[in-house]
Amino acid sequence: MSFVANTPAQREEMLRACGVSSVDELFADIPASVAPKSFRLPPGASEHEVLTYFQQLAERNYAQLTVFLGGGVYDHFIPSAVDALASRGEFFTAYTPYQPELSQGTLQAIYEYQTHICRLTGMDAANASMYDGGTAIYEACQMALHTTRRSRIVVDEGVNPVYRKMLYSYTANLDIDFTEVPTSHGACHRELIEQTVGDDVAAVILQNPNFFGVVDNHEDVVARCHERGSLVIQSVYPVAMALLKPPGEIGVDIAVGEGQSLGNPLAFGGPYLGFMATNRKLVRKMPGRIVGRTLDREGREAFVLTLQAREQHIRREKATSNICTNEALCALRAHMYLSLVGKEGMREVAQLCHAKAEYAKSRFKTIPGVRVMETNPTFNEFTVRLPADAGVIAGRLVERGIAPGLPLGRYYQGMENYLLVAVTEKRTKAEIGNFAEVLEEVLAHYWDFEEEHSERIEV
Amino acid sequence: MSVVFERSVPGRRGVRLPGCDVPLAEAIPEKCLRERSAELCELSELDVVRHFTGLSRLNFGVDTGFYPLGSCTMKYNPRVSERIAGLAGFSQLHPFLPQLRSGGMLTQGALQLLYELEHVLCEITGMEAFTLQPLAGAHGELTGMMLIAAYHRDKGNRRQTVLIPDEAHGTNPSSAAITGYRTVPVPTDTTSGRLDLEALEALIDDETAAIMLTNPNTLGIFNSDIERVVELAHARDALVYYDGANLNAILGKFRPGDAGIDVMHVNVHKTCATPHGGGGPGAGPVGVRKHLVPFLPISRIQKRQDNSYMLDYDQPKSIGYVAPFYGNFSILVRAYAYIKLLGGEGLVEVSENAVLNANYVMQALKERYALPYDRTCMHECVLSASRQAEKGVHAIDIAKALIDRGYHPPTVYFPLIVKEAMMIEPTETESKETLDAFISAMLEIADEAEQNPDAFAQLPKNAPVCRPDEVKAARDMDVCYDI
Numbered sequence: 001m002s003f004v005a006n007t008p009a010q011r012e013e014m015l016r017a018c019g020v021s022s023v024d025e026l027f028a029d030i031p032a033s034v035a036p037k038s039f040r041l042p043p044g045a046s047e048h049e050v051l052t053y054f055q056q057l058a059e060r061n062y063a064q065l066t067v068f069l070g071g072g073v074y075d076h077f078i079p080s081a082v083d084a085l086a087s088r089g090e091f092f093t094a095y096t097p098y099q100p101e102l103s104q105g106t107l108q109a110i111y112e113y114q115t116h117i118c119r120l121t122g123m124d125a126a127n128a129s130m131y132d133g134g135t136a137i138y139e140a141c142q143m144a145l146h147t148t149r150r151s152r153i154v155v156d157e158g159v160n161p162v163y164r165k166m167l168y169s170y171t172a173n174l175d176i177d178f179t180e181v182p183t184s185h186g187a188c189h190r191e192l193i194e195q196t197v198g199d200d201v202a203a204v205i206l207q208n209p210n211f212f213g214v215v216d217n218h219e220d221v222v223a224r225c226h227e228r229g230s231l232v233i234q235s236v237y238p239v240a241m242a243l244l245k246p247p248g249e250i251g252v253d254i255a256v257g258e259g260q261s262l263g264n265p266l267a268f269g270g271p272y273l274g275f276m277a278t279n280r281k282l283v284r285k286m287p288g289r290i291v292g293r294t295l296d297r298e299g300r301e302a303f304v305l306t307l308q309a310r311e312q313h314i315r316r317e318k319a320t321s322n323i324c325t326n327e328a329l330c331a332l333r334a335h336m337y338l339s340l341v342g343k344e345g346m347r348e349v350a351q352l353c354h355a356k357a358e359y360a361k362s363r364f365k366t367i368p369g370v371r372v373m374e375t376n377p378t379f380n381e382f383t384v385r386l387p388a389d390a391g392v393i394a395g396r397l398v399e400r401g402i403a404p405g406l407p408l409g410r411y412y413q414g415m416e417n418y419l420l421v422a423v424t425e426k427r428t429k430a431e432i433g434n435f436a437e438v439l440e441e442v443l444a445h446y447w448d449f450e451e452e453h454s455e456r457i458e459v
Numbered sequence: 460m461s462v463v464f465e466r467s468v469p470g471r472r473g474v475r476l477p478g479c480d481v482p483l484a485e486a487i488p489e490k491c492l493r494e495r496s497a498e499l500c501e502l503s504e505l506d507v508v509r510h511f512t513g514l515s516r517l518n519f520g521v522d523t524g525f526y527p528l529g530s531c532t533m534k535y536n537p538r539v540s541e542r543i544a545g546l547a548g549f550s551q552l553h554p555f556l557p558q559l560r561s562g563g564m565l566t567q568g569a570l571q572l573l574y575e576l577e578h579v580l581c582e583i584t585g586m587e588a589f590t591l592q593p594l595a596g597a598h599g600e601l602t603g604m605m606l607i608a609a610y611h612r613d614k615g616n617r618r619q620t621v622l623i624p625d626e627a628h629g630t631n632p633s634s635a636a637i638t639g640y641r642t643v644p645v646p647t648d649t650t651s652g653r654l655d656l657e658a659l660e661a662l663i664d665d666e667t668a669a670i671m672l673t674n675p676n677t678l679g680i681f682n683s684d685i686e687r688v689v690e691l692a693h694a695r696d697a698l699v700y701y702d703g704a705n706l707n708a709i710l711g712k713f714r715p716g717d718a719g720i721d722v723m724h725v726n727v728h729k730t731c732a733t734p735h736g737g738g739g740p741g742a743g744p745v746g747v748r749k750h751l752v753p754f755l756p757i758s759r760i761q762k763r764q765d766n767s768y769m770l771d772y773d774q775p776k777s778i779g780y781v782a783p784f785y786g787n788f789s790i791l792v793r794a795y796a797y798i799k800l801l802g803g804e805g806l807v808e809v810s811e812n813a814v815l816n817a818n819y820v821m822q823a824l825k826e827r828y829a830l831p832y833d834r835t836c837m838h839e840c841v842l843s844a845s846r847q848a849e850k851g852v853h854a855i856d857i858a859k860a861l862i863d864r865g866y867h868p869p870t871v872y873f874p875l876i877v878k879e880a881m882m883i884e885p886t887e888t889e890s891k892e893t894l895d896a897f898i899s900a901m902l903e904i905a906d907e908a909e910q911n912p913d914a915f916a917q918l919p920k921n922a923p924v925c926r927p928d929e930v931k932a933a934r935d936m937d938v939c940y941d942i
Contacts, residue, residue, distance in 0.1 A: 002805035003535050003732075004812045005890035011815060014891060018818045023811045026818055026835055027712050029681040034718045039711045041582055044802030047539045054796060058548025060568030062556075069553045072783070079474050081504055087541065089522030090515040095531050095735040098870075101862050101922035104460075105518030106737040109511070112463045115940040119497045125938045128738070131594040134783050142637070162783045169756070169779030170601075173608040173639040217491045245493050267544075268569050269554035269784025270594065271740030283936065289738065294932035297917075302927035306938065312597070312633035313873070317642045322633035325595040325728065329736030339463055339507045340473040343499040348476050351483070358484035377487050395560030406555050429480040 070422025107303035122248020123277035133258025136274030144203035158210030161411035213381030263337025287321030353380035363436035529882025532729035570768035585716025586746030599724025599743025600634035618668035652832035708838035711807035731794035812887035839884035
C-alpha cells in the first residue's frame, strides 16, 4: 500500500499530458551507469499484518517494570487530554509555520509555550525548542562563545555526563577548551570553580538539580562568574522548577533543560525537546525559532516567526545555528501538560516526587550495607552506595521486575558501586517498600552467594 | 483567540493527582526554594480542551488540504504509524534500560527494530551502514560533517573548506560552518540548472574537505554529472555529502551509494511519511560508505551470533555521542512501519507518482507562469512569478491568493537563485482531482494578476489574519506574554 490515489487509467492520462509514453521517460536524467545495483526489499503488507509485526516487537520489550530510572528522563504521568489534543491532524500534519495566515494555531501555541517556559524558569524569553537537553547545552555554549568572544568553557561534573559527552563530540573540530570541575560530595565545588574561571572563560555550565539529584542555589557562583565576565548556563529539571529557585531569580544568563518530563513519553529516548530561555540582553543571540506577537494589516492580534535574520535559511553560513526542524510537537505537548496540570498541580507533582524520594531514602537507610548519600539535599533523585557493583545488583533487581536506577560506574570513574535512584509521583509507597525489600533480599543472597563462592575458591 | 493565560481563573484545577501516601518531606533548605509559585495556567480540563481545539482550527495541515510546500514532502501520514508508535512496549520504555546489566535483553524488540531499519535504509540508499541517532535533517548534516572532519583528522590533515552549490538547502552552509569549515559556494550553470562542473573543477583543491550535494537539487533537477562530481572530489581525497531531503524522487531509481557518495542523510519526516508536527520532531539517519563506518556515533547496534541484539560502545574512532540515546525512537518506529507497509514495490511507486504529479502540475502551469528551467523535473518543480511581478503581483501575493482558495502555498522565494520562485512539490499521495483543482486555482490567479493586480495586496481575506506585521514583531519583540 503506497497511499497513491491515482488509478492506472489516471496515470496514463497524466503521462499523456506530460508528453511522455511511460513513467521511465521522466527518469531519463538518471544515467544508466548509476542504476541501482540492488533494491531487494521485502514486499509491502496490509495494515493488519504490519500492526501485528510491530505488536510482536513491542511485546519483546519489558515496558512493565517498576521504573526508578531517571538520569534526566523521568516516568511522569501524562494526562489523557495531552494525547487527545496533540493527535489532532491540524497540529501534527502541519509544518514549520512559514505562512502565518494558515498557522495561527501552531504560532500562538509556541508563543504560549515560550511564556510557560519563561514563567517556569524566571527568564525573559524562550525559543520554540531545541532537539533535546544535550543539544540545548551545546547551542547555549555556542551562544556564549559568540557573545563573549572567548574560547574556554568550564563544566561542572554535576552536569549530565551524557550531555557532556555530546558537547565534546560536537566541538571536536573547533578550537574550544573545556575544563571539567569535579564535584564535592556530589555538589558544586565552589572554590574549584572560582579558581578555574579566568578572563578567558566564555561560560560556566551548571545543573540544578545536578546529575546526582543534589539541589543547590548557585547565586554566589553566578555572581563570581559575572565578575570575571563569564556567562552562566544552567541546565534545570522543569518539574523541579515548580519548587526550586529558578535560574531567572539568581542571574543565570541562559537556562536550558530537557523538557521530556512535561507530557512526553519515555519512548526509548525520543523524541524529546530541549528548552532554552535567556534574558533580554541576549535574546537576539538565541538560536532556533522564536514566535512573536504583532498586529496584522487590519490591526488584529497575530503571531509570526520573528527575528528570522538569525536563522540558517536567511543567513546561511553566518546563522546562529543550523537548526531548522525542531521539536514543535513535543513543545506543544509540554505546553498542554503545563496548561492541564497548572500552577497548583505542578507544585503538587514536585512535592509528591520529593516526598516519595525522601521516603525511599528512609527505607534504604535501614538496609544493611546500603549507604544513602545525603550530605546535600536532593529533589527526587539520589545516589546510594551499594556493597558491590551496582550494575550487577541492578541486574538482579531487573529480574524481579524493578528497574532500580542507573549504575554510575559507566559515567563516573570510581563510582562502580553507586546507583542513581529516581522517584516520581507515579511510584506508590507499596512499590517503594517492595523495592527496598527486594534490594535487601538480593543483597542478602548476594552475600550468601559470594561467601559460598569465596569459600569454594579458598578450598 | 485569547491567549491561554487570559483564560486562567485563580484556584481552578485541571487534573487531580494521587494523594500523598508517604510522610510529607521538608528536606530542601529555604534558600533553594522559589519565593512564589510559577504563574502557570489555572484551568479546567474542558477549558484546556476547548483552547487547543480552537487553536487547531486556526491551523492547516496535510489532513486539512493540499500542501505543496516545496522541499518539505508534505505527504499523507498513515494513521497506523501513530497507533504503532503508541504501543506501550515502545512508548513506555525507559532509554537507560539497556544500560542495566542484562537490560539489553529487556529491549530486544526495540533494538531489533532499529537494527532492521538501519539495514533497510542501507538497501534503499546503497550505503554501507547507517546511524539512526541524528534528531532531524539538519542534525544529520551536522553529524555528516563531523564524520567528514573525523575522517580527515584521522588521516592527519585538517582541511579548511567545504564546497556548497548555491542551489543547496540553507542548512548545508550553516551545518558546515558550525563544524568549523569555511564554506565556498559553487555556482549553478544557468542553462542546465545543474552544478557548474567547470567552476567546481576550478574551486576544488587540497583544502577541500567535502562537497555537499543535493540531487535532485532544489530546482527539482537531477544532476546527470553526479559520477563526474564524485570523481573530481575523490581525486583530491575530498568526500561527497549527499543531502537526502529529496529522496522521495529517486526511490528504486537511484541509490547514492552506487554513485560513490560517502555520506548522506535521510529526512524520515519527508520520505518516510512521519508527521511534520508543526516543525518537528523529525529524524535524520545518516548513512556512510565503508571507510567512514569506524567513525559513526556510539552506540552502534550489533546482532550477536545467537540472533540477539546489543548496543556496542566500543568504537575507538567514533565521533562519540550526537544524541543522548538512540535517536528519535518513536519517529523511527513510524518510518519503519511505513517502509513495511509499502515494501520495495510500494517505494518505487512513491517516486514514480511523486515525479509524475510534479511534472503534470509543471506542464499545466508553464504556459501562464515562467519556468526558468524548462525540462523534465523530478519530485518538485520551480516556477517563477516574474511575469506577474511585472504587474506588481509577486510570489508572496500568489501565495496569499492560494490561501483564500483553500490551499497551502508552495515554498516561495526559494531557491534563492530563481527570482520570485514558487517551489511546488505535490507528493505522490495527491490525486489527479486535487491537482486539477489546484491547477485551475493557479490559472485563475494568473488571470486575476493580469486583470486586477491591485486586489492582491488585500489577500488573504478568508484567513483568521492577513499579513502580520513582521517588522513590528522584530522591533517590539513581544515573545513572552509578560513582557
